[in-house]
Amino acid sequence: MATGIIIGLIVIAVFALTFYKKRHLSEQAYYPSIVPSTVDKTIPDSAVGFGYKxxxxxxxxxxxxRLAEILKxxxxxxxxxxxxxxxxxNGSVFITPTIDGWTLACGWGLPHGDTKEGIEKVKSILQTLSKEFENAQFFSTHRVSEYHCWIKATNGQIERVYSYLGESGENITIEGQPTEFEKNLxxxxxFSxxxxxxxxxxREDLVWADEELLMQVAEHWSIDPTKLDERQDIPRSLGLLGQR
Known part of the structure; x- marks a missing residue:
């Protein structure tokens, strides 16, 4: 009987370790490169849309x-x-050229903000950024797990946090009052x-977060990055590429 218990404990341990590794790897699920290595990154080009996943x-x-410096x-x-x-x-961080007064730093090299601990890391960065630049925001979305998060900070203070994980059907964190756009939803x-x-x-009157809603929030707060390649008013230019 003791042997059976030991075997059972080993099976549980292996399962738990496998689950952790899969979860960890899923967080690092980068995407295959679609740009040939021969492309010269130093030649200014038109804006490219991004945002999903x-x-x-x-x-x-x-x-x-300075943004690159703060993001280390x-x-x-x-x-x-x-x-x-x-x-x-694919794991790096790209800081875009400035658009309408906003500069975006995107990429899987950034904190994902998909756990309570991750959100706290993001909030800390936003507080630093907004102390220096007044306004700073964070957005994260991934349709596989249906995770969606938006956070807004002004003058060093976190004003709004909303995050939702669809695969569990629960919010992770909600802080602050809804912004003007959110009041219409x-x-x-x-947690209520x-x-x-x-x-x-x-209830049919409730609005559940998805990636399209997140882009609408981004557009009302600052910039919807999925629409960048549709714009003709953004000059060809260079951003910065780095790693954390």
């Missing part, structure tokens, strides 16, 4: 170098949009007293 900071500044990027080099966005989806709040009733999840 990604995370980014939006900061009210035109100082890319290494191996920094000038880089165009085509190579920069491709590398961003009845965003689901699984109403959510203690199972019928809450059947």
């Amino acid at each position: 990604c995370m980014w900071f939006a900061v009210k500044t035109d100082n890319k170098n 990027l290494k191996n920094i080099s000038d880089c165009n949009w085509q190579v920069g966005i491709d590398k961003a989806y 009845k965003l689901a709040n699984t 007293d109403e959510a203690k009733d199972e019928k809450y999840f059947e």
Whole structure:
């Protein structure tokens, strides 16, 4: 009997370790490069849209170098949009040229903000950024796990956090009052007293976060990056590429 218990414990341990590794690897699920290695990243090009299955900071500044410094990027080099966005989806961080007064830092090299601990890391960065640049925001979305998060900071203070994990049907963190755009929505709040009733999840008037809603929030707060390649007013230019 003792042998059976030991075997059972070993099986559970192996399963737990496998689950952890899969979860960890899923967090590092970069995407195959689609840009040939022969492409010259130093040649300025037109804006490239991004946003889906990604995370980014939006900061009210035109100082890319200072933003890279605060984000503690290494191996920094000038880089165009085509190579920069491709590398961003493969573990690097791309700081875009300034658009309408906003500079975006995107890529899987950034904190993902998909756990309570991750959100705290993002909040710390946003506080630093917004102390220096007044306005800083963070967005993260991934349709596989249906994770969606948006955070806003002003003058060093976190004003709003909303995050939702669809695969568990629960919010991870909600802080602050809804912003002007959010006030028009009845965003689901699984922390509310109403959510203690199972019928809450059947309500048709509730709005559950998805990647399209996140892009709408981004557009109302700053920039919707999925629409960048549609714009003709953004001059050909270079951003910065680095790693954390």
